[in-house]
Amino acid sequence: xxxxxxxxxxxxxxxxVSTATVSRALxxxxxxxxxxxxxxxxxxxxxxxxVNRAAKSLRKRQSDAILALLPDLGNPFFSQIxxxxxxxxxxxxxxxxxxxxxxxxxxxxxxxxxxMRADGMIILDGAVPRALLSQLQDxxxxxxxxxxxxxxxxFKFPSVRSDNFGGAIQAVEHLYALGHRKIGHISxxxxxxxxxxxxxxxxxxxxxxxxxxxxxxFIDGGAFxxxxxxxxxxxxxxxxxRPTAITCGSDLIAMGFISEITRRGLKVPEDISVVGFDDIExxxxxxxxxxxxxQNRTQLGVLAASYLLxxxxxxxxxxxxxxxxxxxxxxxxxxxxxxxxA
Amino acid sequence: xxxxxxxxxxxxxxxxVSTATVSRALxxxxxxxxxxxxxxxxxxxxxxxxVNRAAKSLRKRQSDAILALLPDLGNPFFSQIxxxxxxxxxxxxxxxxxxxxxxxxxxxxxxxxxxMRADGMIILDGAVPRALLSQLQDxxxxxxxxxxxxxxxxFKFPSVRSDNFGGAIQAVEHLYALGHRKIGHISxxxxxxxxxxxxxxxxxxxxxxxxxxxxxxFIDGGAFxxxxxxxxxxxxxxxxxRPTAITCGSDLIAMGFISEITRRGLKVPEDISVVGFDDIExxxxxxxxxxxxxQNRTQLGVLAASYLLxxxxxxxxxxxxxxxxxxxxxxxxxxxxxxxxA
DNA sequence: TTGTAAGCGTTATCAG
DNA sequence: CTGATAACGCTTACAA
Numbered sequence: 001x002x003x004x005x006x007x008x009x010x011x012x013x014x015x016x017v018s019t020a021t022v023s024r025a026l027x028x029x030x031x032x033x034x035x036x037x038x039x040x041x042x043x044x045x046x047x048x049x050x051v052n053r054a055a056k057s058l059r060k061r062q063s064d065a066i067l068a069l070l071p072d073l074g075n076p077f078f079s080q081i082x083x084x085x086x087x088x089x090x091x092x093x094x095x096x097x098x099x100x101x102x103x104x105x106x107x108x109x110x111x112x113x114x115x116m117r118a119d120g121m122i123i124l125d126g127a128v129p130r131a132l133l134s135q136l137q138d139x140x141x142x143x144x145x146x147x148x149x150x151x152x153x154x155f156k157f158p159s160v161r162s163d164n165f166g167g168a169i170q171a172v173e174h175l176y177a178l179g180h181r182k183i184g185h186i187s188x189x190x191x192x193x194x195x196x197x198x199x200x201x202x203x204x205x206x207x208x209x210x211x212x213x214x215x216x217x218f219i220d221g222g223a224f225x226x227x228x229x230x231x232x233x234x235x236x237x238x239x240x241x242r243p244t245a246i247t248c249g250s251d252l253i254a255m256g257f258i259s260e261i262t263r264r265g266l267k268v269p270e271d272i273s274v275v276g277f278d279d280i281e282x283x284x285x286x287x288x289x290x291x292x293x294x295q296n297r298t299q300l301g302v303l304a305a306s307y308l309l310x311x312x313x314x315x316x317x318x319x320x321x322x323x324x325x326x327x328x329x330x331x332x333x334x335x336x337x338x339x340x341x342a
Numbered sequence: 343x344x345x346x347x348x349x350x351x352x353x354x355x356x357x358x359v360s361t362a363t364v365s366r367a368l369x370x371x372x373x374x375x376x377x378x379x380x381x382x383x384x385x386x387x388x389x390x391x392x393v394n395r396a397a398k399s400l401r402k403r404q405s406d407a408i409l410a411l412l413p414d415l416g417n418p419f420f421s422q423i424x425x426x427x428x429x430x431x432x433x434x435x436x437x438x439x440x441x442x443x444x445x446x447x448x449x450x451x452x453x454x455x456x457x458m459r460a461d462g463m464i465i466l467d468g469a470v471p472r473a474l475l476s477q478l479q480d481x482x483x484x485x486x487x488x489x490x491x492x493x494x495x496x497f498k499f500p501s502v503r504s505d506n507f508g509g510a511i512q513a514v515e516h517l518y519a520l521g522h523r524k525i526g527h528i529s530x531x532x533x534x535x536x537x538x539x540x541x542x543x544x545x546x547x548x549x550x551x552x553x554x555x556x557x558x559x560f561i562d563g564g565a566f567x568x569x570x571x572x573x574x575x576x577x578x579x580x581x582x583x584r585p586t587a588i589t590c591g592s593d594l595i596a597m598g599f600i601s602e603i604t605r606r607g608l609k610v611p612e613d614i615s616v617v618g619f620d621d622i623e624x625x626x627x628x629x630x631x632x633x634x635x636x637q638n639r640t641q642l643g644v645l646a647a648s649y650l651l652x653x654x655x656x657x658x659x660x661x662x663x664x665x666x667x668x669x670x671x672x673x674x675x676x677x678x679x680x681x682x683x684a
Numbered sequence: 685t686t687g688t689a690a691g692c693g694t695t696a697t698c699a700g
Numbered sequence: 701c702t703g704a705t706a707a708c709g710c711t712t713a714c715a716a
Contacts, residue, residue: 005456007709018687023711033685050456054405055709057396058692065439074425074640076418076623082440083416090445095459097407098424098440103432114347114392116693117437226627252624259627281418282594285568285601287629298416349693360703365695375701397693400708 006047015043026051057116065095066308067118069109071125073100077224077280077297078124081149084301085122092309094119101125106132113141120308123157126150126193133157143311148304149297150193151323158317160304160324164194164277167293167328168201171247171275174291174330176209179339180245180273184217186232186257188224188249198249198277217243221253229256237264244272244339251276251283251292258288258335269337279331288334295328348389357385368393399458407437408650409460411451413467415442419566419622419639420466423491426643427464434651436461443467448474455483462650465499468492468535475499485653490646491639492535493665500659502646502666506536506619509635509670510543511550513589513617516633516672518551521681522587522615526559528574528599530566530591540591540619559585563595571598579606586614586681593618593625593634600630600677611679621673630676637670 012019017036024031025040032040043049057063068085070078082098089096097118101109106129112118113136123145133155136142147159175183185202188195199218206213219235221228229252236242236257248254254276258268268274268288276283276292283290303324310317354361359378366373367382374382385391399405410427412420424440431438439460443451448471454460455478465487475497478484489501517525527544530537541560548555561577563570571594578584578599590596596618600610610616610630618625618634625632645666652659 005458008711009709019709020688020711021686024686027711031685036685048456050453052400052709053457053459054396054399055692056711058394058400058694058708059710059712061692063396072425073428074422076421079418079421080416083414083442086415086441087445090441095439096441097437099428099432099438100425103429111392114390115395116347117395226623230627255624255627259629259631262629281568282597282624282628285572285597286624287601287604289601350695351693361693362695362704363702366702369695373701378701394693397708398695400692400710401694401696403708 005052006049007052008049010047011040011043011049014046015039061116062119063116064093065097065118066305067097067099067112067121069121069123069125069128070098070100071127072102073098077278078149080297081124081301081304084298085305086301087298088302088305088309094309101128110135110139110141113139113144120144120146120312122304122308123147124149126152128152130154144308146304146308146311148300153193156322158307158311158322158324160300160307161326162295162300162328163325164197164328165201165204167277167295167330168198168247169205170328170330171277171293172202172205172209174332175245175247175273175275175336176205176211178245178273178336181211181339182214182217182243182245183211184214184219184243184246186219186221186229186246186248186253188221188228188253190220190222195249202247214241214243216241217246221249224250224252226252226256226259229253229258230260231256233257233260233264236261237266242272245274245336246272247275247277249277251278251280251290254290254292254335255282255286258286258290268335270340273336273339275330275336283331284333286335291333291336292331293328294331296326299326347394348391349394350391352389353382353385353391356388357381403458404461405458406435407439407460408647409439409441409454409463411463411465411467411470412440412442413469414444415440419620422639423466423643423646426640427490427647428643430644430647430651436651443470452477452481452483455481455486462486462488462654464646464650465489466491468494470494472496486650488646488650488653490642495535498664500649500653500664500666502642502649503668504637504642504670505667506539506670507543507546509619509637509672510540510589511547512670512672513619513635514544514547514551516674517587517589517615517617517678518547518553520587520615520678523553523681524556524559524585524587525553526556526561526585526588528561528563528571528588528590528595530563530570530595532562532564537591544589556583556585558583559588563591566592566594568594568598568601571595571600572602573598575599575602575606578603579608584614587616587678588614589617589619591619593620593622593632596632596634596677597624597628600628600632610677612682615678615681617672617678625673626675628677633675633678634673635670636673638668641668
């Protein structure tokens with residue numbers, strides 16, 4: 001406590017053992033005798049010693065830090081995933097670094113590995129450029145990457161994701177059960193895997209149920225945002241023939257949509273039933289409360305983090321488990337209702 | 343590219359200079375001649391060299407990483423603040439570590455400094471225990487901490503915050519201008535500085551406007567959450583004499599409140615006007631859209647990060663600037679309306 | 685089970 | 701302006 005941080009030498013001196021022994025007592029307790037261990041732990045207590053991470057990293061050639069790479073840190077959707085990730089890392093004494101792909105030079109992502117800042121990476125952005133991913137995949141760091149939430153079909157990185165396809169099917173079947181036959185969809189960002197999977201699910205369900213397919217009922221939202229929903233609402237209002245129910249690529253789309261058509265005089269669910277996707281926190285308190293597909297985002301984070309830890313530790317998963325899909329479930333609320341017989 | 347990361351030695355060899363010169367060329371370009379600099383940069387390019395952060399940290403005794411300490415990573419409220427913080431650090435080549443005070447052992451916060459993981463800290467949690475803060479304040483790391491959003495009145499750490507007091511005043515004055523005289527408030531977590539400041543603002547405004555003070559109109563929400571708002575709504579419904587307008591400690595409280603009273607048959611703003619606080623993204627799309635006090639959360643993050651960087655670099659701010667208060671502004675929307683003359 | 689000593693890849697000091 | 705060299709604080713062969 002004399003101004004400078006105590007180092008391992010100080011502990012060794014106090015305990016009356018060598019620095020090697022202190023190191024062992026702390027990292028591999030069962031390599032030293034009970035007596036020595038107590039001696040060292042006591043000295044650590046007395047001196048207030050903490051292992052210097054930089055020195056440890058340099059020597060062990062590992063940083064004990066993981067990077068979570070988001071498309072946009074400002075997007076609240078990811079906070080619960082991050083929370084899940086962090087809960088795992090904290091218990092493993094790993095630090096969590098975060099960055100987003102906005103603002104960052106794309107090629108600097110590889111630097112996190114090159115300069116030893118991170119031992120691994122959880123990528124939550126499906127829009128990372130192919131070139132960079134090829135580079136990563138071919139590098140020695142290829143085994144230290146896990147995708148979460150989104151993923152890249154053309155690469156073989158392991159990934160943890162929700163059952164987007166199944167969720168979309170549940171949404172359509174729910175509407176079908178309520179008597180709806182004219183069902184539409186507002187999709188998210190173009191070229192986004194989630195958008196594609198959810199769209200595919202909607203189409204599969206409709207085909208299965210022998211519903212007729214009206215291309216006009218499929219609106220390209222272009223994003224997962226409130227604005228996208230509001231924009232879609234405007235297109236919707238101009239349709240001559242409208243669907244009686246609509247599934248959305250996200251809760252934000254659904255809310256933006258409901259908000260805008262309500263402003264224009266339609267009522268949900270009386271005039272149209274709406275299903276969201278995600279079950280963000282506000283969904284249950286929205287007016288009307290939003291029927292939606294719940295994805296367990298915390299679990300998503302937890303699984304991704306655990307998976308990455310396994311990869312790094314060399315505990316390889318069988319190829320069959322390279323893709324982990326988390327079940328989703330429909331939460332029925334007020335935004336969907338039995339189709340009124342006209 | 344032969345499997346191992348190139349080190350400074352390799353660059354030196356290629357450039358035909360000493361490692362010291364390479365180091366200088368990269369960190370202090372003007373300490374070397376133009377010619378040498380080009381030589382080195384070229385060699386860096388050729389080898390794909392990146393400075394090893396662990397080695398650099400060990401030698402320089404600084405980590406080039408900052409910790410953002412949140413009360414709860416899963417709370418979407420903080421995502422924009424984080425985004426603001428990150429934007430600053432990225433341009434300064436600093437890494438952003440995140441952690442929350444849930445899950446983490448409180449005393450392990452100091453460890454981030456002790457073990458050289460972080461050079462500084464932005465604390466977004468006003469509930470960090472006094473004991474730990476005293477310890478931090480008295481340590482050599484006391485100058486490397488900035489509070490953002492929340493703060494600790496009894497400590498002298500610099501802080502960046504919204505004008506919570508002023509925001510509450512604006513809310514009350516807005517309602518007053520609409521003709522409301524019976525105004526209530528639903529407060530956030532007990533003992534929270536934001537709760538206190540906002541409450542203080544409401545009271546100050548009401549005093550100023552000579553409004554009568556009905557203690558029953560002040561509901562203790564106990565949290566900033568949707569649930570708190572819903573709970574408050576239940577108390578509200580049981581009042582004999584009700585306020586005609588209510589200000590809330592947060593948007594979530596407001597939405598939870600509106601959602602619940604709507605479910606019970608009241609209408610907003612016809613039966614009661616409601617003002618939120620924060621202007622979270624959904625506020626404008628809520629039904630009714632929420633009149634609220636907008637705080638610029640991105641700016642909050644940016645200022646806090648910049649301030650911390652100044653502190654660390656030894657660019658001390660005058661005491662007068664130890665507390666930076668960011669202006670907030672009322673965004674009028676549909677949840678407030680002219681008081682109907684009964 | 686423990687100690688000795690080398691080395692992880694930088695930067696900073698000191699000479700030249 | 702540049703080079704040689706000594707740290708920075710830890711882990712891990714290798715020896716004992």
